[in-house]
Amino acid sequence: MRRPVLLVCFLAALAPPATAQTVQVNGVQGVVFGTMLPGAATVISRTNASAAARFDLRGTGRRTVNLTFTLPATMSGPSGATLPLSYAGGDAGYSSTQNIGNQVGFDPRTTFNVTLANNGRGSVFLGCTALPAANQRAGNYTATLTLTVVYFP
């Protein structure tokens, strides 16, 4: 009577360890504002190939993934100066073909679900607006933009 139970337990011990399903997220480019003038807003469109942020995704084909941006509110500059950033409802976009000219727009301030292409790839783009003050300190400013991706259960 005890043999079958022992056999099953043995199989369980031989089973491979659980593995996590992950999707690779590659930050190709951040938002590039270039030269800005004090007091003049600089708007970067998500369709601007040379200036919009781009993240390339690689995972399992046809799987739905959940996208969540961690959006910096400011960029940091010289001597502790900060430069405000602003995000609008259509500032983010997703392309399953990884074509910046063929995006589905979404609000980067909220999570968004997308489906990876058959080959498991996709790209996420982001634009936003920098708002230097009239007395903005001159110099270089930077901020870290993060995209977190997880398979939608």
Add this chain to the structure above:
Amino acid sequence: MRLRSSVALVSLAVLTAPSLAAQSGSAQMTGTVMTAITVTGSDLKFGTVLKTQTKTIAPAAGGRFVITLAANTNVTIDYVLPATLGPNVALSAWGALYNTVNDPNSALFVPIFTNTGTYTTLTPTGSMYIWIGATLTTTNAAVGSYSQPIRLTLTYN
């Protein structure tokens, strides 16, 4: 016997189910804020003139613009000069001196052939000084005071 086997198989399935792990990628957002351009000016004054007279003010003794901006950065200067100060009060023969330090004696003379125009330049010091002079000609002009603006507009290229 059957019950025990079923329980064991379910446990096996749970042990091998993959987890859903979040992955993140980051990228740097970058930008450079230019030094704000400031322009202040002092007047080009002809003083008192007769109803009919020609009077020239040399640039070194004329109006002056003091400009601050980012060093070593190309900037476009658009200017608009008045042709007259009023009826029968004509302006002509505009001339300018340009320097990156506050010294008209070592400044570069810039001829001005039209009343509007554009120059592109840069300064290694982050400062520009422009002196402007002109010739005023009155032809039986009415008594009174006359003034017109001289406009400089600077834009980073």
